[in-house]
Amino acid sequence: MKKNNVKTIALIGAGYSGTVTAINLLRLAHGLDAPFRLVLIDTAASYGKGLAYSTQDDNLVLNVPTGNMSAFPDKPDDFLEFCNGMDTSLVPGSFVFRRVYGEYLETRLREAIADNPDTLVALQDFVIAITQRDAGYILKLRDGDPLEADIVVLAFGHFPPRPLAEILGGNASGLDLPKDTCLDNPWDIRALDRLPVDKDVLIVGTGHTAIDTLFRLVSCSSLRKIYLVSRHGHTPNGHRKAGEFVKMPLLTQEVEKTVRAVLDEKPTIRALFSSIRKLAQRYAALQINWRDVISSLRQITPEIWQKLPAGERARFLRHVVHHWDVMRHRLAPVAIRRLDGLMAAGLVEIIAGRVIQLRATPGGKDISASIKLRGSDQRRELVIGSVINCSGPSYDIRRIHNPLLRQLADEGTLHQDEARIGFAVDENYRCSTAPNLYYIGPMLKARYWEAIAVPELRVHALKLAKLLLERIAQV
DSSP: OOOOSSEEEEEEOOSHHHHHHHHHHHHTTTTOSSOEEEEEEESSSSSSOHHHHOOOOTTOBOSSOGGGOOSOTTSTTHHHHHHHTTOTTOOTTOOOBHHHHHHHHHHHHHHHHHHSTTTEEEEEOOEEEEEEETTEEEEEESSSOOEEESEEEEOOOOBOOOOHHHHTTOOTTOOOOOTTOEESOTTOHHHHHTSOTTSOEEEEOOSHHHHHHHHHHHHHOSSSOEEEEESSOOOOOBOOOTTOOOOOHHHHHHHHHHHHHHHHHOOOHHHHHHHHHHHHHHHHHTTOOHHHHHHHTGGGHHHHHHHSOHHHHHHHHHHTHHHHHHHHSOBOHHHHHHHHHHHHTTSEEEEEEEEEEEEEOTTSSSEEEEEEETTSSOEEEEEESEEEEOSOOBOOGGGOOOHHHHHHHHTTSSOBOTTSSSBOOOTTOBOSSSTTEEEOSGGGHHHHSOOSSHHHHHHHHHHHHHHHHHHHTTO
């Protein structure tokens, strides 16, 4: 594409972060003295849904209540109003299908494009390399002609888990298992549906992706048992029922004041969590739910993360993060009830341990899994028909197989953070010393920790859009 006098912003990735950034750019573009062209690039045929919300499977519901899922911090009831257009009985504490949220994002993007019909260009393609030229960039596309851009925004979402072969110490060629029985991509729904319906399944991981995968599997067949294994065997806690959500500003103020005092006096994980535990216990005696204490930390979590010394962050990641995740990232009430019912019926079993070996059974038709149980030298042996890797997204640049990411990392344009949980970015989302190159998405976790859910990402998307519009007038 030939660049003209109109400046071009290339936004790579049309999942949640890229789409909401694009919508904000279009919303704020009215009356702008410096017109621009926005090129939104993604391999998906429909923009807006991304990995998280592209499902048509109504086994999957949002894990955040409707009242806190607006894509816009300045319009907090936007998603609730969208849902009420379909069902007036829904309230802020309701949990709806993820499919509905995907439709919401698609709708808001279409509306923004209709209001700015000549601004956005949608490209269904894949960027394999970026080359800096003068003050701008040349984007090499897999299928189309090179694209010139003045500003580039990387909107990478979650990357697939590390392959099981790597986790178990195997070689790069993978594990010697029966064909199509080891799935390293838990989001490949077609592959999940092709698994034998009469053979047991082992899921490596017990977090949200594992629970989503479990629900998909049991909806297809009740003839098999599903095993979920992780080092600690912890599954997410559940939210309270709709109607039990309350805003408690005085509690929030006390929690924030207490935590800030601890950080000023002794910024250690031990001191921090000791104070949080005491607060939860004191409020529990007053019939106040522990969830309110955890939720009160949400606004200052980036501040906490940034004030902790590097050694304390590492200690948190080694010893505490699994406890934090199950308290902080909760399941919808209907999901936790369903999980409990499946376990009570014996269709699902949670194992605390570590998979140490996967091998084909004699005859090569099934898999023998050896699991070292937590806290003992005992091993549990399972015979299963398939194994699914739900060990969590990969945040380590060294282990992610993406040509653009590899190029930017190898040439030093994109940097890994010290803890290897995301990208090193500054307060304006710039991810390198290269000019006019930005990042938005879950890899912001490295700087803010809280950066993978809608309530935080929507704030970053709006802030970035404003920064880009200021910048476009200068380039």
